[in-house]
Amino acid sequence: MFDTLFFHLLLNGLAHGMLIFLIASGLSLIFGLMRVVNFTHGSFFMFGAYVGRSIYLATDSFVLAILGGLLFGFVCGGLVERIAIRPFFGNRVQLLLLTLGMMLVMNELVKIIWGPTILRFPRPDYLIGSFMLGDIILPYYRMFIVGFGLVVLVIVYLFLNKTRLGITIRAGVENPEMVQSFGINIKQVFTFTFALGVSLASVGGVISGPFLSVYPEIAMDNILVAIIAVVVGGIGSFGGSVAGSLLIGLINSFGGFYLPQAAMAFNVVLMALVLLVRPQGLFGRGGVAGGR
């Protein structure tokens, strides 16, 4: 059972789960707070990968690529919220259709800028190679993704629990009107949360680049998986998005090895089961899903 293959798949699943987490956490926060399903999230993940690759090739610094991806996501996320989300606030269906349209445009835009083919994102020298633990081969880059994900996880957790803004965001998930009645400008909180969520997805794209390479379809593939992870974990719950993402990542890794191509089917079956047994998701709160 605990042979080298097991550890290989485990690390792979954790790395993949962490990438999903970087998309899903923002998606979940944005939905929980604003009730907007942001379909552009996967597209920003993809854009992050392209932008990060360009920065890395230009400057030869992976750290700059990560910071660039973060900044890119934050600025674009803030702009999208201001221009495209805020004017339509309150009309959920219109917003859903709008982000869907923006997703289509972004996924085509990337083909115009960088072309439709798969691009290679070289690894920085210090992340090439593997760590040997007895018989077990642990590639540095996958360990880096897991570590990076963990660091982001801790930072976002501390932010949500220890800072005033983070607590405001969590309160907003529970009851936005109440937060507003305390004299807090909830619209600014919305913009910030949206920008934060998008920047997490974008930076996830940057670090996924050397792992999965860079091509336009990663947007669509990942948004679907991330949505499933969010629904499984419970919409609006940060812990839920962590659990859901890691679960989906591990299922993909192990399921994909033993029954290739059926991994997506596992995800869907898992989501259907969770929704039937516990409609609010594993960590979600509240009664009927979609009630509010």
Next chain:
Amino acid sequence: MDVKKILHFLQRNIWIIILVGGMILYPFVSYQPYWLSLLITIFIFAAFALSYDLLLGFTGLISFGHALFFGLGAYSIAIFSRFTELSFGSMFILLAVAATAIALIKTAFAMRVRGIYFAMITLALAQFFWVLVMTLSRYTGGEDGMPRVPRPVFLDDRLNYYFFALGFLLLVYLISRRFINSPTGRVLIGIRENEERMVMLGYNVFKYKLFSLTLAGIIGSFSGAIYVMFINIAYPALLNIQSTIDVLMMTIVGGVGTLHGPIFGAALVRLLSHFLSSHFRQWIIIFGIIYILIVVFMPLGIFGGIPGFSKWLEKRGGWLKWIAQKLKP
């Protein structure tokens, strides 16, 4: 039948009569196989979009997996005709049974989860079938699809297929109209407006949602079957998310919650994508921008405003009187 009744019928259905008449006459005026093919696909997608609007516009169910029915129709015909000796009639009957079964599953989900959760679960269900088709390549041809799907002999003639597709669309339109204007359809609109209220009033919401999903599923899967018999190949993209987005756009662009909207929406989307794709390589981006503009500035769709115009006309005694008034010296 007195003259008044006939006149009233004519007045109510004048646009349909003009449009259908025009479409019947069209191939005799200019017979161009290229245009006929385009129109055939428009008719089929119009019926598909209409079935989607039964859910989105009239029952208030946002489904992101409607392509599942379209693909079900396409692959059922392809698989039945390859591995069995069934006649086309029995294939369609089996298809209707399969569509009803899937509608039943979806209804079970619709009772558990609402709104965006329902959208996600239908999306996931459709993706599940897409994966199934990609994986079971021994039976479905996987990514390459299933070429050489046969069709009944009398449909080999393109002109016959044109009338067949036109007849199908007309039938779907009339059935949908009858359905929406029936007491059942009224209950569905009630569910769209306020589900709790309908439950309180004692309606069995499950039953009505099942009606709606079943009808939409059967129409959707028949559209898929008729489409695949026309293009002769079933391929996985027919049932993935892109196909659902296409039908969603047709419905939104045309006008949600109207019966004519999806038909014109389908025509507009097909024609637009046809011309854009022959002039620009990245035409989807132009298309996406047009779509965004419509969602932003015309939430009711391009043709969503027409009922308002019709009502305005009706207040003035219908179009015949209106024209008569205009013609008065």
